[in-house]
Amino acid sequence: MKVLIIGGGGREHAIAYKIAQSKKVSAIYCAPGNAGIEEYAVCVPIGVMEFDKLADFALKEGIDLTVVGPDDPLVGGIVDVFLERGLRIFGPKKDAAMIEGSKAFSKELMKKYHIPTASFEAFHTAKEAYNYLENCSYPIVLKADGLALGKGVLICNTKEEAADGVKSIMEDKQFGAAGDVLVIEEFMTGREVSILAFCDGTDIAVMTSAQDHKRALDNDEGLNTGGMGTFSPSPFYTQEINDYCMEYIYKPTMDAMKKEGRSFTGILFTGLMLTKDGPKVLEYNARFGDPETQVVLPRLKTDLIDIFESCIDGCLSKLKLEFEDNAAVCVVLASKGYPLAYEKGYRIDGLEELKKTEGVFAFHAGTKKENDAVVTAGGRVLGITATGSNLKEARRNAYKAAEVVKFANKYHRNDIGKAIDEA
Structure with a gap:
């Protein structure tokens, strides 16, 4: 085919x-x-x-x-x-992809169907949002309603920071039309976990877990990005947590979408916060995550085409998902300055050498061919992914491979998967 x-x-x-x-x-x-x-x-x-x-x-x-x-x-x-x-x-x-296209829609869906998430309010004017800030407990989270390349979320520790955030999103339109509506929600604490799942409109098959690193700098500092690296599986996502999420989050979400006349077929990406009160939904995405996919798919044993076809044909329950009993870590090599201004067009060396190493993948994000060379063409340039028998080995392999690749203004975080040491 x-x-x-x-x-x-x-x-x-x-x-x-x-x-x-x-x-x-x-x-x-x-x-x-x-x-x-x-x-x-x-x-x-x-x-x-x-x-x-x-x-x-x-x-x-x-x-x-x-x-x-x-x-x-x-x-x-x-x-x-x-x-x-x-x-x-x-x-x-389109009507089902709204679960990602509008955070206000997804939050209202969770509220209506009692799916665990942070408390929230949605605002259509900056004035309403400013008034709401007067009586908030801080920190709080501001989210642009629409798509913003994974960057439309601001964590605000004070009322002044929050007011600046409202101005930036709703008045200055930092994220364009995505900020026409603003969601303000309570700040949750705990471990973040990313769960991708295949869906056929009725049934859902959960993939192995992953954890993303959103901030640009080490120790989760700096601006939000599309993702600076991932690891899989998450040692914090246990079978017990998976069973709870299946009963109270994943299946109820599928059922809720069906009841709303928005039957969901495709990839449901659930961002979870493992709080002291149990798992809660941070957000939904309607597609494979980036860079979560780079650590999940290399571990998949089942034929991906068989899975896609089972979802489309509504017979996912007949298929069994299998993953390798190993681990994977992805380190994103970015252009210095990302997610703000950065230069591109620099030659990338070391890619051919990496191909000789088993269990190592250089997934291209922002690259292009120029004459006989591969050059940088984006903020996130490459996702250097490595597998290993366990997470620590995969992490060592990924960072060792990342050093092989050279280009001007190369930047990466040095602490991807550091949480592994705390597991």
Whole structure:
């Protein structure tokens, strides 16, 4: 079969790598792809939001299955467009992708169906938000309602910080239209865990756990980013916690979406906080996480195409997910200055050497081909992922591999997976 992947980052590279292992696949295309994805797929210069062009391409090439990576096209309704044109596609329809597209919607959903989460209020004007800040307990969390590349969340320790945050999001439009509505919620403490799950509209199959590192600098300092590194599995996510979440969070979320007429097929990403009062939902995403995918998919044993097709056909319950009994750590190599201004176009060396090392993957996020070289083309450049028999070994392997790759203005955190030592 022929498969088309929509996207061009590290997540899509990991998806392409895993799809290429399926004996069912004869050809892979990726739009727009990147320099690393070219190893597995023919890259097509079509943007992720050019739905009609993508559908035209899929029809012309006889694509049997399209897999959507990023959030923007899902929230924009790419699945609806493809289905209307008779094309087979993996991902939630526009009305279901709203679970990520609007934080206010997802919070109201959780409130209505008694799914554990932080208390909150949503505001449509800055004036209402400023008034609410007068009687808050601090710290609090401000969240832009819409999509903001994983950066639309501000933790505010004082009323002054919160007021600045409201101004930045709602008046200065730091995140554009994503800040038209603002969610203010209580600050939760505990361990964060990322759980990706396959969904077929009724049933849900949870993948192995992961933990992301959002802040740009060591010790969780600096600005929020799209993610600076991950590890899998999380030693803090036990079978007992999984059973609780399945009963009170994952299955109720699927049921709630169905009752709302928004049946969810695709990837449900649940960001959890393991609080002293039990697990609570931080947020939902409607797609594979980035860079969580880079540590979860290398550990997956089950054929990914079989899983996608089971979700689309509504028979996920007949399939058993299997993962390797190992661990993986991903260290993101970024351009200095990310997530603010940074320079690009620098030659990357060491990639060929890494290919010789078993259990090491250089998932390309922001790269492109320039003449015969691979050069930097984004804030997050590469996700250097390594496996190991346990988390500590995987962490050592990942950092050792990260040193092999060289480019000007290279930056990475030095404490990805440090929490492992505390487990």
